[in-house]
Amino acid sequence: TEPSHGAMVPTLKGYACQRRTPLQHHNALLTDALLVLAENAEFCEDEGRSVAFRRAGAVLKALPQAVHKMEDLQGVPCLGGHSQRVIKEILEDGTSREVEMVLQSEQYQAMKALTNIFGVGVKTADRWFREGLRLPSDALNSGHKLNHAQQAGLQYYDDLNTPVTKAEADSIGQIVEEAVQAVLPGAEITLTGGFRRGKPTGHDVDFLITHPEEGKEEGLMPKVVSWLEARGLLLYQKTNINSYLEATDGPARPPHNMDRFERCFSIFRLERPRASPEQHPQAVGEEQPQERGSPLGRRASESPGWKAVRVDLVVSPVSQFAFALLGWTGSQLFERDLRRWAGQEKRMSLSSHALYDSTQNRYLRPCSEAEIFALLGLEFIPPSERNA
Numbered sequence: 001t002e003p004s005h006g007a008m009v010p011t012l013k014g015y016a017c018q019r020r021t022p023l024q025h026h027n028a029l030l031t032d033a034l035l036v037l038a039e040n041a042e043f044c045e046d047e048g049r050s051v052a053f054r055r056a057g058a059v060l061k062a063l064p065q066a067v068h069k070m071e072d073l074q075g076v077p078c079l080g081g082h083s084q085r086v087i088k089e090i091l092e093d094g095t096s097r098e099v100e101m102v103l104q105s106e107q108y109q110a111m112k113a114l115t116n117i118f119g120v121g122v123k124t125a126d127r128w129f130r131e132g133l134r135l136p137s138d139a140l141n142s143g144h145k146l147n148h149a150q151q152a153g154l155q156y157y158d159d160l161n162t163p164v165t166k167a168e169a170d171s172i173g174q175i176v177e178e179a180v181q182a183v184l185p186g187a188e189i190t191l192t193g194g195f196r197r198g199k200p201t202g203h204d205v206d207f208l209i210t211h212p213e214e215g216k217e218e219g220l221m222p223k224v225v226s227w228l229e230a231r232g233l234l235l236y237q238k239t240n241i242n243s244y245l246e247a248t249d250g251p252a253r254p255p256h257n258m259d260r261f262e263r264c265f266s267i268f269r270l271e272r273p274r275a276s277p278e279q280h281p282q283a284v285g286e287e288q289p290q291e292r293g294s295p296l297g298r299r300a301s302e303s304p305g306w307k308a309v310r311v312d313l314v315v316s317p318v319s320q321f322a323f324a325l326l327g328w329t330g331s332q333l334f335e336r337d338l339r340r341w342a343g344q345e346k347r348m349s350l351s352s353h354a355l356y357d358s359t360q361n362r363y364l365r366p367c368s369e370a371e372i373f374a375l376l377g378l379e380f381i382p383p384s385e386r387n388a
Protein backbone atom coordinates (compact mmCIF):
# COMPACT_ATOMS: atom_id res chain seq x y z
CA THR A 1 0.00 0.00 0.00
CA GLU A 2 0.99 3.61 -0.55
CA PRO A 3 2.65 5.30 2.43
CA SER A 4 0.42 8.01 3.85
CA HIS A 5 1.83 11.38 2.89
CA GLY A 6 0.70 14.85 3.80
CA ALA A 7 -2.50 15.67 1.99
CA MET A 8 -0.81 18.41 0.02
CA VAL A 9 1.98 16.67 -1.90
CA PRO A 10 1.64 12.98 -2.46
CA THR A 11 4.60 12.50 -4.78
CA LEU A 12 7.37 15.08 -5.01
CA LYS A 13 10.47 13.39 -6.40
CA GLY A 14 13.99 13.84 -5.05
CA TYR A 15 15.76 15.12 -8.18
CA ALA A 16 14.90 18.58 -9.51
CA CYS A 17 14.88 17.16 -13.05
CA GLN A 18 11.99 14.86 -12.07
CA ARG A 19 9.80 17.73 -10.96
CA ARG A 20 7.97 20.61 -12.60
CA THR A 21 9.11 23.88 -11.10
CA PRO A 22 7.27 26.93 -12.45
CA LEU A 23 8.62 30.46 -12.14
CA GLN A 24 5.76 31.64 -9.92
CA HIS A 25 5.40 29.67 -6.74
CA HIS A 26 3.77 29.96 -3.33
CA ASN A 27 6.58 29.92 -0.79
CA ALA A 28 8.78 32.92 -1.51
CA LEU A 29 9.17 33.86 2.16
CA LEU A 30 10.71 30.44 2.86
CA THR A 31 12.77 30.17 -0.33
CA ASP A 32 14.21 33.68 0.08
CA ALA A 33 15.36 32.77 3.59
CA LEU A 34 16.94 29.49 2.47
CA LEU A 35 18.66 31.31 -0.39
CA VAL A 36 20.36 33.65 2.09
CA LEU A 37 21.72 30.65 3.99
CA ALA A 38 22.81 29.02 0.72
CA GLU A 39 24.67 32.19 -0.32
CA ASN A 40 26.26 32.50 3.08
CA ALA A 41 27.48 28.90 2.95
CA GLU A 42 28.91 29.60 -0.51
CA PHE A 43 30.72 32.67 0.86
CA CYS A 44 32.23 30.36 3.49
CA GLU A 45 33.25 27.98 0.68
CA ASP A 46 31.04 25.24 2.10
CA GLU A 47 29.56 23.94 -1.14
CA GLY A 48 27.86 20.92 0.41
CA ARG A 49 25.84 23.08 2.78
CA SER A 50 25.11 25.60 0.07
CA VAL A 51 23.70 22.91 -2.25
CA ALA A 52 21.67 21.42 0.61
CA PHE A 53 19.95 24.79 1.25
CA ARG A 54 19.42 25.31 -2.50
CA ARG A 55 17.83 21.85 -2.79
CA ALA A 56 15.53 22.59 0.13
CA GLY A 57 14.50 25.89 -1.48
CA ALA A 58 14.00 24.24 -4.87
CA VAL A 59 11.66 21.58 -3.55
CA LEU A 60 9.49 24.27 -1.90
CA LYS A 61 9.22 26.03 -5.27
CA ALA A 62 7.63 22.89 -6.72
CA LEU A 63 4.86 22.72 -4.10
CA PRO A 64 1.41 23.52 -5.48
CA GLN A 65 0.41 25.54 -2.41
CA ALA A 66 1.79 27.69 0.37
CA VAL A 67 3.16 25.83 3.41
CA HIS A 68 1.36 26.86 6.61
CA LYS A 69 2.47 24.24 9.11
CA MET A 70 5.18 21.59 9.36
CA GLU A 71 2.66 18.80 8.70
CA ASP A 72 2.21 20.23 5.20
CA LEU A 73 5.76 19.05 4.53
CA GLN A 74 5.21 15.38 5.33
CA GLY A 75 6.71 13.25 2.59
CA VAL A 76 8.50 16.19 0.93
CA PRO A 77 12.08 15.16 0.04
CA CYS A 78 15.33 17.19 0.23
CA LEU A 79 14.59 18.90 3.55
CA GLY A 80 17.47 18.40 5.97
CA GLY A 81 17.22 19.05 9.69
CA HIS A 82 18.75 22.51 9.45
CA SER A 83 16.39 23.62 6.68
CA GLN A 84 13.42 22.23 8.62
CA ARG A 85 14.38 24.19 11.74
CA VAL A 86 14.57 27.39 9.71
CA ILE A 87 11.23 26.71 8.02
CA LYS A 88 9.57 25.92 11.35
CA GLU A 89 10.82 29.13 12.91
CA ILE A 90 9.56 31.21 9.99
CA LEU A 91 6.16 29.51 10.03
CA GLU A 92 5.86 30.18 13.77
CA ASP A 93 7.50 33.61 14.18
CA GLY A 94 7.48 35.09 10.70
CA THR A 95 11.28 35.27 10.56
CA SER A 96 14.35 33.18 11.31
CA ARG A 97 16.89 34.56 13.78
CA GLU A 98 19.71 32.82 11.96
CA VAL A 99 18.74 34.35 8.64
CA GLU A 100 18.38 37.80 10.20
CA MET A 101 21.81 37.48 11.78
CA VAL A 102 23.39 36.50 8.48
CA LEU A 103 21.71 39.42 6.71
CA GLN A 104 23.09 41.80 9.37
CA SER A 105 26.58 40.35 9.36
CA GLU A 106 29.47 42.37 8.02
CA GLN A 107 30.90 39.35 6.24
CA TYR A 108 27.71 38.50 4.34
CA GLN A 109 27.11 42.10 3.32
CA ALA A 110 30.69 42.62 2.15
CA MET A 111 30.89 39.28 0.34
CA LYS A 112 27.61 40.03 -1.41
CA ALA A 113 28.78 43.47 -2.55
CA LEU A 114 32.22 42.25 -3.63
CA THR A 115 31.02 39.14 -5.50
CA ASN A 116 28.53 41.37 -7.31
CA ILE A 117 31.54 42.80 -9.14
CA PHE A 118 31.81 41.09 -12.52
CA GLY A 119 35.11 39.17 -12.51
CA VAL A 120 35.20 38.70 -8.73
CA GLY A 121 34.44 35.20 -7.43
CA VAL A 122 34.14 33.95 -3.88
CA LYS A 123 37.89 33.27 -3.50
CA THR A 124 38.92 36.79 -4.50
CA ALA A 125 36.14 38.40 -2.48
CA ASP A 126 37.12 36.39 0.58
CA ARG A 127 40.78 37.42 0.28
CA TRP A 128 39.77 41.06 -0.11
CA PHE A 129 37.41 40.80 2.86
CA ARG A 130 40.21 39.44 5.05
CA GLU A 131 42.39 42.32 3.89
CA GLY A 132 39.75 44.74 5.13
CA LEU A 133 37.85 45.58 1.93
CA ARG A 134 34.09 45.98 2.36
CA LEU A 135 32.68 47.90 -0.60
CA PRO A 136 33.32 47.79 -4.34
CA SER A 137 34.82 51.28 -4.08
CA ASP A 138 37.40 49.88 -1.60
CA ALA A 139 38.67 47.66 -4.40
CA LEU A 140 39.32 50.75 -6.52
CA ASN A 141 40.97 52.76 -3.77
CA SER A 142 43.04 50.02 -2.17
CA GLY A 143 45.68 49.85 -4.87
CA HIS A 144 44.91 46.18 -5.59
CA LYS A 145 45.90 45.01 -9.01
CA LEU A 146 42.70 44.42 -10.95
CA ASN A 147 42.37 42.32 -14.10
CA HIS A 148 40.47 43.59 -17.13
CA ALA A 149 37.23 41.84 -16.17
CA GLN A 150 37.33 43.36 -12.67
CA GLN A 151 38.12 46.82 -14.03
CA ALA A 152 35.08 46.57 -16.30
CA GLY A 153 33.06 45.12 -13.41
CA LEU A 154 33.81 48.18 -11.29
CA GLN A 155 33.39 50.67 -14.10
CA TYR A 156 29.90 49.38 -14.94
CA TYR A 157 28.97 48.15 -11.46
CA ASP A 158 25.63 49.94 -11.24
CA ASP A 159 24.39 48.93 -14.69
CA LEU A 160 25.55 45.33 -14.25
CA ASN A 161 23.66 45.10 -10.97
CA THR A 162 20.46 46.46 -12.51
CA PRO A 163 18.35 43.55 -13.79
CA VAL A 164 18.25 43.09 -17.56
CA THR A 165 14.66 43.18 -18.87
CA LYS A 166 13.23 40.85 -21.51
CA ALA A 167 12.85 43.86 -23.82
CA GLU A 168 16.57 44.59 -23.43
CA ALA A 169 17.39 40.93 -24.03
CA ASP A 170 15.35 41.06 -27.24
CA SER A 171 17.17 44.21 -28.39
CA ILE A 172 20.50 42.49 -27.79
CA GLY A 173 19.13 39.48 -29.67
CA GLN A 174 18.48 41.61 -32.74
CA ILE A 175 22.03 42.96 -32.65
CA VAL A 176 23.53 39.48 -32.23
CA GLU A 177 21.33 38.18 -35.07
CA GLU A 178 22.55 40.96 -37.36
CA ALA A 179 26.17 40.34 -36.44
CA VAL A 180 25.92 36.58 -36.92
CA GLN A 181 24.11 36.84 -40.28
CA ALA A 182 26.68 39.34 -41.50
CA VAL A 183 29.63 37.01 -40.86
CA LEU A 184 27.95 33.60 -41.45
CA PRO A 185 24.64 33.63 -43.33
CA GLY A 186 22.39 30.75 -42.30
CA ALA A 187 23.72 30.55 -38.74
CA GLU A 188 21.05 30.36 -36.05
CA ILE A 189 20.88 32.03 -32.67
CA THR A 190 18.79 30.92 -29.68
CA LEU A 191 18.09 32.82 -26.47
CA THR A 192 18.91 30.48 -23.57
CA GLY A 193 19.42 30.87 -19.80
CA GLY A 194 16.72 32.29 -17.58
CA PHE A 195 14.91 34.14 -20.38
CA ARG A 196 14.23 30.82 -22.15
CA ARG A 197 12.66 29.64 -18.89
CA GLY A 198 10.31 32.62 -18.99
CA LYS A 199 12.04 34.86 -16.45
CA PRO A 200 11.03 38.52 -16.94
CA THR A 201 14.53 39.73 -15.95
CA GLY A 202 18.03 38.32 -15.65
CA HIS A 203 21.58 39.11 -14.56
CA ASP A 204 22.81 38.56 -18.12
CA VAL A 205 21.64 37.48 -21.57
CA ASP A 206 22.71 34.05 -22.84
CA PHE A 207 22.80 33.06 -26.52
CA LEU A 208 23.63 29.83 -28.26
CA ILE A 209 24.81 30.02 -31.88
CA THR A 210 25.02 27.15 -34.35
CA HIS A 211 24.90 26.44 -38.09
CA PRO A 212 22.87 23.62 -39.69
CA GLU A 213 25.96 22.43 -41.56
CA GLU A 214 28.48 20.82 -39.17
CA GLY A 215 31.86 22.58 -39.18
CA LYS A 216 30.58 25.85 -40.67
CA GLU A 217 30.45 27.30 -37.15
CA GLU A 218 34.20 26.89 -36.59
CA GLY A 219 35.98 30.17 -35.95
CA LEU A 220 32.71 32.09 -35.92
CA MET A 221 33.17 33.84 -32.58
CA PRO A 222 36.18 36.03 -33.41
CA LYS A 223 34.36 37.26 -36.53
CA VAL A 224 31.22 38.10 -34.58
CA VAL A 225 33.31 39.89 -31.96
CA SER A 226 35.15 41.91 -34.62
CA TRP A 227 31.86 42.90 -36.24
CA LEU A 228 30.50 44.08 -32.88
CA GLU A 229 33.71 45.85 -31.86
CA ALA A 230 33.93 47.70 -35.17
CA ARG A 231 30.53 49.23 -34.36
CA GLY A 232 31.47 50.18 -30.80
CA LEU A 233 28.92 47.76 -29.35
CA LEU A 234 31.27 45.99 -26.91
CA LEU A 235 32.56 47.53 -23.69
CA TYR A 236 34.41 44.33 -22.74
CA GLN A 237 34.94 40.87 -24.16
CA LYS A 238 36.94 37.76 -23.45
CA THR A 239 36.76 34.93 -25.96
CA ASN A 240 37.70 31.32 -25.20
CA ILE A 241 38.36 28.89 -28.01
CA ASN A 242 36.65 25.52 -28.32
CA SER A 243 38.68 22.88 -26.55
CA TYR A 244 36.26 19.96 -26.63
CA LEU A 245 37.58 16.65 -27.94
CA GLU A 246 35.50 13.50 -27.77
CA ALA A 247 37.61 10.72 -26.30
CA THR A 248 36.80 7.26 -27.68
CA ASP A 249 37.00 5.76 -24.20
CA GLY A 250 34.39 8.08 -22.75
CA PRO A 251 34.50 11.52 -21.19
CA ALA A 252 37.42 12.59 -19.04
CA ARG A 253 36.93 11.83 -15.36
CA PRO A 254 36.08 13.58 -13.19
CA PRO A 255 33.89 15.38 -15.72
CA HIS A 256 34.70 19.05 -16.08
CA ASN A 257 32.01 21.37 -14.90
CA MET A 258 32.95 24.18 -17.23
CA ASP A 259 32.14 23.32 -20.80
CA ARG A 260 34.56 23.65 -23.70
CA PHE A 261 32.59 25.57 -26.29
CA GLU A 262 33.86 28.59 -28.14
CA ARG A 263 32.55 31.18 -25.74
CA CYS A 264 32.55 34.93 -25.32
CA PHE A 265 31.95 36.64 -21.99
CA SER A 266 31.05 40.19 -22.91
CA ILE A 267 29.57 43.48 -21.84
CA PHE A 268 27.41 45.14 -24.48
CA ARG A 269 26.82 48.84 -24.83
CA LEU A 270 23.06 48.88 -25.36
CA GLU A 271 21.48 52.11 -26.58
CA ARG A 272 18.53 53.06 -24.44
CA PRO A 273 15.27 53.68 -26.30
CA ARG A 274 14.99 57.40 -26.92
CA ALA A 275 12.74 59.00 -24.32
CA SER A 276 10.20 61.49 -25.60
CA PRO A 277 11.21 65.10 -24.86
CA GLU A 278 8.23 65.66 -22.51
CA GLN A 279 9.35 62.81 -20.26
CA HIS A 280 13.07 63.46 -20.05
CA PRO A 281 13.88 66.86 -21.51
CA GLN A 282 17.55 66.63 -20.57
CA ALA A 283 18.09 63.10 -21.84
CA VAL A 284 17.48 63.73 -25.50
CA GLY A 285 20.31 64.59 -27.81
CA GLU A 286 22.77 64.40 -24.96
CA GLU A 287 25.78 62.59 -26.35
CA GLN A 288 27.85 61.02 -23.59
CA PRO A 289 31.51 60.24 -24.02
CA GLN A 290 32.28 56.57 -23.44
CA GLU A 291 34.65 57.18 -20.55
CA ARG A 292 32.24 59.46 -18.75
CA GLY A 293 31.25 59.19 -15.16
CA SER A 294 32.93 57.88 -12.08
CA PRO A 295 33.34 54.12 -11.96
CA LEU A 296 30.99 53.82 -9.03
CA GLY A 297 27.90 55.47 -7.76
CA ARG A 298 26.65 57.12 -10.92
CA ARG A 299 23.34 58.74 -10.08
CA ALA A 300 20.18 58.16 -12.09
CA SER A 301 20.21 61.80 -13.14
CA GLU A 302 23.57 61.19 -14.84
CA SER A 303 22.23 58.17 -16.69
CA PRO A 304 23.65 58.21 -20.21
CA GLY A 305 21.92 57.13 -23.39
CA TRP A 306 23.13 53.58 -23.02
CA LYS A 307 23.32 50.74 -20.54
CA ALA A 308 26.08 48.17 -19.94
CA VAL A 309 24.64 44.63 -20.21
CA ARG A 310 26.37 41.29 -19.57
CA VAL A 311 26.03 38.95 -22.55
CA ASP A 312 27.29 35.37 -22.90
CA LEU A 313 27.72 34.03 -26.43
CA VAL A 314 28.32 30.33 -26.97
CA VAL A 315 28.98 28.59 -30.31
CA SER A 316 28.03 24.92 -30.64
CA PRO A 317 28.50 22.49 -33.52
CA VAL A 318 25.04 21.39 -34.62
CA SER A 319 25.83 17.79 -33.57
CA GLN A 320 26.09 18.98 -29.94
CA PHE A 321 23.32 21.57 -30.12
CA ALA A 322 20.70 19.63 -28.13
CA PHE A 323 23.16 19.13 -25.25
CA ALA A 324 24.28 22.74 -25.36
CA LEU A 325 20.68 23.97 -25.37
CA LEU A 326 19.73 21.74 -22.45
CA GLY A 327 22.92 22.68 -20.58
CA TRP A 328 22.53 26.43 -21.10
CA THR A 329 18.84 26.71 -20.29
CA GLY A 330 19.32 25.98 -16.57
CA SER A 331 18.38 26.51 -13.88
CA GLN A 332 21.73 25.71 -12.33
CA LEU A 333 20.18 23.31 -9.84
CA PHE A 334 18.13 21.65 -12.58
CA GLU A 335 21.39 21.11 -14.53
CA ARG A 336 23.19 19.78 -11.49
CA ASP A 337 20.43 17.29 -10.78
CA LEU A 338 20.26 16.19 -14.43
CA ARG A 339 23.94 15.23 -14.28
CA ARG A 340 23.53 13.64 -10.86
CA TRP A 341 20.51 11.65 -12.08
CA ALA A 342 22.42 10.47 -15.16
CA GLY A 343 25.41 9.34 -13.10
CA GLN A 344 23.72 7.88 -10.04
CA GLU A 345 20.55 6.41 -11.50
CA LYS A 346 21.53 5.56 -15.09
CA ARG A 347 25.32 5.07 -15.06
CA MET A 348 25.53 7.72 -17.77
CA SER A 349 27.61 10.85 -18.01
CA LEU A 350 25.85 13.99 -19.24
CA SER A 351 27.55 17.24 -20.21
CA SER A 352 26.74 20.22 -22.45
CA HIS A 353 28.51 18.29 -25.24
CA ALA A 354 27.51 14.66 -25.00
CA LEU A 355 25.80 11.73 -23.26
CA TYR A 356 27.94 8.69 -22.55
CA ASP A 357 26.49 5.37 -21.45
CA SER A 358 28.95 3.56 -19.15
CA THR A 359 26.97 0.33 -19.30
CA GLN A 360 27.21 0.07 -23.09
CA ASN A 361 30.54 1.97 -23.23
CA ARG A 362 29.33 4.24 -26.00
CA TYR A 363 28.09 7.73 -26.72
CA LEU A 364 24.36 8.12 -27.34
CA ARG A 365 23.35 10.51 -30.12
CA PRO A 366 20.04 12.22 -29.35
CA CYS A 367 19.06 15.14 -31.61
CA SER A 368 16.72 17.08 -29.34
CA GLU A 369 16.15 17.95 -25.70
CA ALA A 370 13.14 15.62 -25.73
CA GLU A 371 15.29 12.71 -26.88
CA ILE A 372 17.84 13.40 -24.13
CA PHE A 373 15.12 13.27 -21.45
CA ALA A 374 13.82 10.04 -23.00
CA LEU A 375 17.27 8.40 -23.03
CA LEU A 376 17.69 9.40 -19.39
CA GLY A 377 14.35 7.78 -18.55
CA LEU A 378 12.88 11.12 -17.52
CA GLU A 379 9.58 12.74 -18.34
CA PHE A 380 10.16 15.78 -20.58
CA ILE A 381 10.13 19.01 -18.58
CA PRO A 382 9.65 22.15 -20.70
CA PRO A 383 11.98 25.13 -20.07
CA SER A 384 9.26 27.11 -18.26
CA GLU A 385 9.12 24.33 -15.63
CA ARG A 386 12.89 24.05 -15.07
CA ASN A 387 12.97 26.93 -12.59
CA ALA A 388 14.30 24.83 -9.70
Ligand code: DGT
Nearest residue numbers: 193194202203204258259327328329330331332352
Ligand atom coordinates in the same frame (compact mmCIF):
# COMPACT_ATOMS: atom_id res chain seq x y z
P1 DGT B 1 20.32 34.79 -14.61
O1 DGT B 1 21.03 35.00 -13.31
O2 DGT B 1 19.06 35.56 -14.68
O3 DGT B 1 21.21 35.05 -15.78
O4 DGT B 1 19.89 33.24 -14.61
P2 DGT B 1 20.36 32.12 -15.58
O5 DGT B 1 19.61 30.91 -15.25
O6 DGT B 1 20.33 32.59 -17.00
O7 DGT B 1 21.83 31.81 -15.13
P3 DGT B 1 23.21 31.98 -15.91
O8 DGT B 1 23.14 33.08 -16.90
O9 DGT B 1 24.29 32.06 -14.88
O10 DGT B 1 23.44 30.63 -16.66
C1 DGT B 1 22.51 30.08 -17.56
C2 DGT B 1 22.63 28.61 -17.54
O11 DGT B 1 23.78 28.21 -18.25
C3 DGT B 1 22.80 28.08 -16.13
O12 DGT B 1 21.61 27.58 -15.65
C4 DGT B 1 23.80 26.98 -16.25
C5 DGT B 1 24.49 27.26 -17.54
N1 DGT B 1 25.88 27.72 -17.39
C6 DGT B 1 26.34 28.89 -16.95
N2 DGT B 1 27.67 28.93 -17.01
C7 DGT B 1 28.06 27.75 -17.52
C8 DGT B 1 29.31 27.15 -17.84
O13 DGT B 1 30.37 27.73 -17.68
N3 DGT B 1 29.26 25.90 -18.37
C9 DGT B 1 28.09 25.23 -18.58
N4 DGT B 1 28.10 24.01 -19.08
N5 DGT B 1 26.93 25.76 -18.29
C10 DGT B 1 26.91 26.99 -17.77
Ligand code: MG
Nearest residue numbers: 193194204206
Ligand atom coordinates in the same frame (compact mmCIF):
# COMPACT_ATOMS: atom_id res chain seq x y z
MG1 MG C 1 21.56 34.17 -17.67
